[in-house]
Amino acid sequence: MVTISVALCTFNGARFVEQQLRSILDQSLxxxxxIVADDGSTDxxxxxxxAVHEQYGDGVELRVLPSERNLGVTANFxxxxxxxxxxxxxxSDQDDVWHRDRLATAAxxxxxxPALLLHHGNxxxxxxxxHPLGVSLLDALxxxxxxxxxxxxxxxxxxxxxxNLVTGATVMFRRELLEHALPFPSEWVHDEWLAIVAAAVGGVRLDDAEIIDYRQHGGNQIGAQKPTLRYRIGRMLEPRGDRYTRLAARAxxxxxxxxxxxxxxxxxxxAHDRARFDELRATLPASRPARLRTVVHEWRAGSYAALSSQGNLDVVRDLLQPA
Structure with missing residues (x-):
């Protein structure tokens, strides 16, 4: 029988953490x-x-890792x-509810x-x-x-x-993946980094089955909502700001x-192509007409299709966004 650890990160999660932990302690497997890593909660x-572990956690070891200062999501995970x-x-996030076979399905x-390093689900x-919102995570993405x-x-x-297509709240991975993934770079979110490293060195599997209830609320650290057309257009027309600098650092x-x-x-x-491409996008001229030649060249070379998250929409974004 394989052994399973749950890495649960918390920060001021009193509103939902009890329900989440109870669902973890009620798994079929x-x-x-x-392991509860708390990021300096004050509630x-x-x-x-x-209290939940004392009542429901018979046979499951609980280890709490407190922190006197806020580390942020990636460092805490x-x-x-x-x-x-x-x-x-x-x-595990602190505010979801696991379906009873969440661990059994992934395990x-x-x-x-044996070649599979990381499993993630819907x-x-x-x-x-x-209350269900009538949409799944994969639909929203x-x-x-x-x-x-x-x-x-x-x-x-x-x-x-x-x-990224991998949401950490649905992830299970082999612990040996950490030999390649640690330390987590500050430019990446923990689940994105684990996924891309797993894809580089082994196998990744996506399961269409819904294995958790993924809660959407005002306090979410990282959530998911299906982008509307109005949202997409708004994103294309908003100032470029430092978004592309962050993408270049990430790549x-x-x-x-x-x-x-x-x-x-x-x-x-x-990976190197993505780094070159993101650095190029980060240094496009402020003048829209001056970007045209570079953007068209990269589009014809297939860079947007192979390397950008939105393909042709990113072509339009790079041509239209104000500096």
Whole structure:
């Protein structure tokens, strides 16, 4: 029987953490341990965690990692997964509700395929009170048939180098992935980084089954909403700001690590291509007419199709966005 750790990160989560932890402790396949990394909560989060564990956590070890200062999501999840000892590690937010077979579904997939490093699934989006919103996580992310096919056929890196499709609240991975993924770069969110590294060095699987209720509310640290046409147009016309500088730093962090990973030359080239492309986009001229030649050249070369999250929409964005 495999051993499973749950890495649960909290920060002022008293409103929802009790329901989340109870769902973790009511799994059809129980974890061996729950690691709670608290990011400096000032409410009753940890008191509730300990009370729920005392009532429902028989046979499951609880370890609480407090913090006197706020570390942020990525750094907090890093210390949580570093503390995990199970063969498989499941990530958990503080405000969702797991379906009863969430751990069993992911563990069965990993157990059946030794090459598989990371499993992630779908989720039912619910409001703050737990009422279904009528849309799934994968629908909200507009995951295309082509992206699903790339992941299913073993080419997840090609899909994930363009944009993240992996939501940490649905993730389970082999602990050996941490040998390649640690330390987490500050430019990346923890789940995106684990996914892209897993895709580089092993297998990633996407499961269409909804394995959690993914709560959407005003206090979400990272959520999901299906973008409307009005939202997309607004994004294309908003000032460029420092978004492209952040994207370039993110791609640069991946390019700086990719050569040390046991991955294919194809993946290495894609990572370096993305870094070059994002640096180019970050340094486009302020003048819209002056961007035209560069943008058209990259479009004709296929860079937008292969490397940008929105393809042709990003062509329009780079031509129209004010500086």
């Amino acid at each position: 129980m974890p061996r341990e729950v 009753a989060t940890l008191e509730l965690v300990r 890093e210390r949580a997964v570093r503390a995990c000892t199970g063969e498989f590690v499941a990530l 069965a997939a990993l157990d059946a395929d 989720a039912r989006l619910v409001d703050a009170e737990g 507009s995951v295309s048939a082509g992206e699903r096919e790339q992941i299913a056929s073993g080419h997840a890196f090609d899909a994930l180098v363009r944009r 640069g962090a991946l390019a700086g690590r990719i050569d040390a990973l046991p991955t294919s030359n194809h993946n290495r080239q894609l």
